[in-house]
Amino acid sequence: MASDTAAAAAPLLSVEGVGSGYGSMQVLWDVTLHVGRAEGVLLLGANGAGKTTLLRAISGSLPLRAGSIRLDGAGIDRLRADQRVRRGAAIMTEQGVFPTLSVEDNLRLGAYTLPRASLRAVMAEMYELFPEVRSRRHDAVGSLSGGQRKLVAVAKALMCRPQVLIMDEPSAGLSPRYVKEVVAQLARVRERGLALLVAEQNVAFLELADRVYVLEGGHVRFEGTVDALEGDAAVREAFFGLGGPPSGGAGPASREQV
């Protein structure tokens, strides 16, 4: 019983003292980050802060130089990218889709690690979540608008029923309408127990966050709740160009001003 409680309390995704980079350039230094079960974690930082590098290290497309990564208690840093997906850590890259393939082929491939029997049910679920995607299901994804492509990318990433979904700048190139829709659908999926780790610069995604990490120059500069972030004047000024006292409260209105 005690061990069950301990397992439930342990983070789902645990990044400990990670260092990584490209060639002779070290980008991440001693980064530690945790994502709990069904928790929403937002990774903020300016361009070049190391957000994408961290996500690539977690997803397995970039090797670690130091530290370790655990998922559900088991070390995954020696696994290939595809093996990490099979363990339940799905990543949605900035592109997120196969542009030359149809919407339906994209979703089918998203469920590559699932048993064939469950494909139909999961696809129906995604079409229910994203009706706009359903209406274009036979079209090549490259022929869709940027917003529609992003909806396909989110649906594709959810197809494998991950425990944690890791997303790199899901708002990139999106109009406010589609940002709102993506956030709304992710909020719905989170209610079913999905954990999220989202690298973003768009504050609309604070809606999904329980906690926030801020990266600067490859180091974790801030870690805390959304309320704590709103109260940290230095972080507010450094990353959002807003000085002065916090606007108070943690509601949506105040978050939009962060």
Place this chain on the structure above:
Amino acid sequence: MLLEYAIVAGLLFGVFYAYLALGLNLIFGVLRIVNLAHGDLVMLGSYLAFELYYAWHWSPLLAIVVAVVPCILVGGALYLGVAPRLARAQDPEMMSLVLFFGISQVIEAIAAFGFTSNERSVSANALGSHPVGILGQAYPVTWVVVAAASVPVLLILFAYLGRTRLGRATRAVMASPDEAAAVGINVRMVSALTFGVGVALAVGAGSLAVFMLGGVTPTEGVSITILSFAVIVVGGLGNPLGTVVGGLVLGLAFQLTLTFLPNWASLVPYVLLLAVVLTRPTGVLSRARRLA
């Protein structure tokens, strides 16, 4: 009459050209490397069929089937042997060109050593002596048998790519290796298998080429690689379906030129290659892609 003859002959040759080039395009689509040893693998397939036919009295079509499993295993192992080295290279594309040019030269030298540099000729009646009538015209039985043997291979490959789990994974790696890994596909395994399938296709096409071309020599690899390259550029680099279109376009253009301007026929692949590169560099099947 002449026009109809040229069109049917062009289609028969076109299907064969598609088979001849498919392995090259499949490997390019998944691995983004031009296998400069492609023509030499075709040449090895020709020797295999020649030996089976004259020494063992086996049907040359059996060579296509016999070669599949060993070629996939050898090709896959070759890929797994060289891929880590290519991945570490600063310029993997250039490195792969040099590497496969070297492999091409080694295969050619071994073939010259093993089979001598003399041409092994095949009788024009090897696959039958009675011409086949199509739309009131008579065509050599070799052309019809080779085209008829090529069609099922193309259909099986497209069924594999479109209907099977591994085939879909192959198309995913063609579209984007990073995205493929992100959905849980073992990109290295799919790449090794595809390289093996590409080798098997080249060797299988070679078993028909020896009859279509009337013989085989150790030095024919370069001209076959160039012909195959023209087919895949016309149809679209990395697009297996485009290979069929490219093969048919080249077959028709070649036979029409041979019929009406015979002195210019040998220039057809190069002229088409240049015309496509200058006017439609992504191939005749390319589609416009929305950017926003």
